[in-house]
Amino acid sequence: MKKPLEVLRLYPEHDCTLHGAFASRLRRDPERPFILFEGRTWSWREFGTTAEQAARMLLARGVRRGNRVAVMARNSDGHLLLLFALARIGAIMVPVNPEFGVPEARYVLHHAGVSAIACSAETLAVARQACEGLAPQPWFMQLDGERGEAPGLARLAAAAPRVALPEDVRADDTCLIVYTSGTTGFPKGAMHSQRNFVTCGEAFVQRMYVQPRERVMIVLPLFHINALFYSVAGALAAGCVMIIVPKFSASAFWQLAVDTGATEVNIIEAIGTILKNRPRAEFRPGHGIRKVYGVRENVAETFRNEFGIPHLIGGFGMTEIPGVTCNPFEGPVKPGSMGPLGRHPDPARPWAECRVVDEAGCDVAPDEVGELIVKTPIVMQGYYRDPEQTRAAFRDGWFLTGDLVRRDNDGYLYFVARKKDIIRRRGENIAGAELDRVIGAHPAVHEAAAIPVPSELGEDDILVAVVPKPGCDVAAAEIAQWCRERLAPMKVPRYVLLTDSLPHTPTHKVAKAALRADPTLKARAVDTQAEEVP
Numbered sequence: 001m002k003k004p005l006e007v008l009r010l011y012p013e014h015d016c017t018l019h020g021a022f023a024s025r026l027r028r029d030p031e032r033p034f035i036l037f038e039g040r041t042w043s044w045r046e047f048g049t050t051a052e053q054a055a056r057m058l059l060a061r062g063v064r065r066g067n068r069v070a071v072m073a074r075n076s077d078g079h080l081l082l083l084f085a086l087a088r089i090g091a092i093m094v095p096v097n098p099e100f101g102v103p104e105a106r107y108v109l110h111h112a113g114v115s116a117i118a119c120s121a122e123t124l125a126v127a128r129q130a131c132e133g134l135a136p137q138p139w140f141m142q143l144d145g146e147r148g149e150a151p152g153l154a155r156l157a158a159a160a161p162r163v164a165l166p167e168d169v170r171a172d173d174t175c176l177i178v179y180t181s182g183t184t185g186f187p188k189g190a191m192h193s194q195r196n197f198v199t200c201g202e203a204f205v206q207r208m209y210v211q212p213r214e215r216v217m218i219v220l221p222l223f224h225i226n227a228l229f230y231s232v233a234g235a236l237a238a239g240c241v242m243i244i245v246p247k248f249s250a251s252a253f254w255q256l257a258v259d260t261g262a263t264e265v266n267i268i269e270a271i272g273t274i275l276k277n278r279p280r281a282e283f284r285p286g287h288g289i290r291k292v293y294g295v296r297e298n299v300a301e302t303f304r305n306e307f308g309i310p311h312l313i314g315g316f317g318m319t320e321i322p323g324v325t326c327n328p329f330e331g332p333v334k335p336g337s338m339g340p341l342g343r344h345p346d347p348a349r350p351w352a353e354c355r356v357v358d359e360a361g362c363d364v365a366p367d368e369v370g371e372l373i374v375k376t377p378i379v380m381q382g383y384y385r386d387p388e389q390t391r392a393a394f395r396d397g398w399f400l401t402g403d404l405v406r407r408d409n410d411g412y413l414y415f416v417a418r419k420k421d422i423i424r425r426r427g428e429n430i431a432g433a434e435l436d437r438v439i440g441a442h443p444a445v446h447e448a449a450a451i452p453v454p455s456e457l458g459e460d461d462i463l464v465a466v467v468p469k470p471g472c473d474v475a476a477a478e479i480a481q482w483c484r485e486r487l488a489p490m491k492v493p494r495y496v497l498l499t500d501s502l503p504h505t506p507t508h509k510v511a512k513a514a515l516r517a518d519p520t521l522k523a524r525a526v527d528t529q530a531e532e533v534p
Contacts, residue, residue: 004206004345007238016171016195018087018236022048025239028212036215036260037077037244047081050154054085057160061116061139065090065166068112068177071143071222072096072105072127073120074246078143078153079222080232082118083175085157087194090169094177094189095223098123099488105130108179108187109138111385118143118153171195177384178225180319180429189384190319192229196378199344200323201233203378206345207326208264208291208313210238217262217289219248219271224427229322230293231266250274254284264291268427269458272299275307283307297335298458315339316413319429320380321399324352325413340411352376356407361395369416372405373398421512423452424459426490432512435483435491439464442482444472449502449510450493453522463495463525465515467502474498476526495525 002010011028014020022044030045042050063069069091071082079095086093094112096105098120109117109130116138119127124140131138142152175194179187204210207230216235220227222244235242243260248271256262267275276299285308295303295312303309315326316338327339343351355363356370364370375398382390393400402420405413418424421432435450442448447467452460468474476496483492503511515521 001209002211004209007205007210007212008202008345010212011239014198016198017169017173018084018175018194018197019169020171021198021201021236022051022084025236028239033241035077035080035242035244038246040077042077047084050157051081051084052088052165053157053160054081054153055088055165056163057157058085058091058116059089059163059165060161063089063091063115065169065173067091067116068094068114069116069118070094070096070109070112070114070127070138071118072098072100072123073118073143074098075218075222075227075244076120076144076246077244078118080242080244081153081157082143083232085153087173087175088169089166090173092174092177092191094179095228096179097221097223097488099490100126100130101486101488102126102129103486104488106132108189110134111187112177112179112189114138116141120144169194171198174381176228178223178228178319186431186434188386188389191381191384193381196322196380197229197233198237200229200378201235201237203323203342203344203351204230204234205237207315207323207329207342208234208293208311209329210234210240210264212239213263214238214240215243215261215263215288216240217243217245217257217260217265219245219253220266220268220427221247225317225319225322226266226268226294226427229317250278251282254282254287257287257289258284261288263288264293265289267292267294269294269296269298270426270455272296272303273457275299276302280306296458300335313339315342316415318401320393321352321374321376321401322378324354324374324376327412334408334410334412337408337412337414338405339413350377352378354407354413355398356405356413366409367406369404369406371419372401372403372413374401375399418452423450423462425452425455425462426459428490430462430491435462435464435487435493436510438483438486439466439479439493442474442479444468444474445479446470447502447510449512449515451512451515451521453495461495462491462493463497463521464493465497465499465502465521465525467499476528480528492528494529495522495527497521497525 011024014024026044031043034044034047035042172193174191176192177189179189218231291311293313317323325339326342327333353375355373404416423430432450439448446469450464453463455461479496503514
């Protein structure tokens with residue numbers, strides 16, 4: 001097994017753009033496979049040629065440097081063609097959750113001011129509705145194709161006119177705006193440069209000792225920072241193969257791993273718990289996965305002893321600051337820890353700094369709880385069109401994570417709780433304020449407050465406490481249905497508690513801390529998921 005720096009030194013130096021990093025890896029063996037997707041294999045040469053054709057097509061359609069182009073579809077090879085084509089001309093990709101309803105998609109697409117949208121057949125109608133009133137109106141392209149065929153984007157690219165591609169694209173040009181929930185209840189668009197993307201991939205080679213022969217299976221959605229900045233960027237940096245899966249399927253997971261020869265995969269806590277609890281008849285002992293990023297302590301024994309996977313690594317990062325800490329690949333690994341600070345394969349490259357501070361911003365002693373604040377070379381360029389939130393996210397150059405942690409004497413960090421009003425569900429951050437706002441708009445609701453409660457899958461489930469308007473009757477199932485019609489499935493609350501009143505702070509805000517401290521809430525609430533079971 002090559003050391004991480006040895007892996008990077010297999011390839012020529014580059015300018016830290018996506019095109020430069022790709023061209024560097026392409027030279028080693030252009031005909032080796034780069035992407036596997038639903039029976040189709042892309043070589044490095046074929047992908048590079050098609051991505052440049054797609055870049056010319058985008059230029060011919062009027063997309064220019066700094067323009068935003070959305071992609072709203074399940075994972076596909078077309079995602080990556082679009083990402084690399086846009087980066088080649090200095091334009092920006094805005095990935096959008098394909099399960100968003102019209103209101104959620106409308107906010108992101110209007111806020112980003114997209115000039116074009118790449119959709120699948122199943123998301124086109126929602127995207128068109130969401131863009132009503134957006135001026136100028138974006139144009140649409142179909143991203144996907146039939147199984148085994150080139151994606152729709154590739155077919156459009158094949159007819160592109162021969163126009164010159166720009167030569168002035170730089171590493172610090174923004175290439176991605178990834179929207180993340182915040183305590184305001186409205187998503188915020190974290191801007192990342194091409195340098196951030198490429199550098200984070202190089203750091204992932206260090207994190208997982210990714211090898212050129214590796215086959216990285218991508219089951220997390222490509223609107224998620226993990227799939228983009230760890231799996232895709234890591235595979236690019238190592239010069240290895242990506243296996244793109246449209247959507248995680250627990251029943252098909254192990255067979256797919258065998259069929260594709262996968263060796264590494266990234267997961268979130270819920271996926272680990274689901275795989276642990278699935279029937280063992282689905283497990284395939286002949287799989288080749290030897291490395292998993294994102295396995296939590298509660299499933300590590302199963303993955304190691306039953307699934308036969310020796311390297312289980314956990315760490316910490318956020319949409320704004322990906323790849324901050326990780327347990328060292330060669331150990332020691334401390335169960336339950338987010339690990340110490342990660343690093344770049346080149347020890348001369350500066351990396352993240354972390355502090356654990358109290359409310360006054362003073363460092364706390366080891367094993368005391370405080371807020372984690374971070375300085376890192378892979379930090380967002382800011383929130384798009386939101387200077388106020390950008391300023392609020394930093395103090396004296398340190399990014400404020402809003403997460404409460406403790407650090408032991410060896411520098412290993414342990415997560416304690418979330419300081420912000422954020423619910424962590426299925427690997428996504430969900431703003432409680434957004435749910436409060438949506439549910440509070442129900443005509444029979446006087447007030448609503450969403451809080452996290454423990455889930456049997458790990459992470460959180462959502463409980464919403466609802467105070468009906470005087471004289472109004474509303475059922476828990478009606479609240480859940482209201483949310484289904486307006487929110488992505490992951491944001492629909494599982495538990496609904498109908499109550500006469502909510503606790504308030506002296507400034508008349510709902511005292512969510514008091515709600516979270518009440519151990520009886522979950523038992524008193526209606527489990528709407530249980531109601532759905534026939």
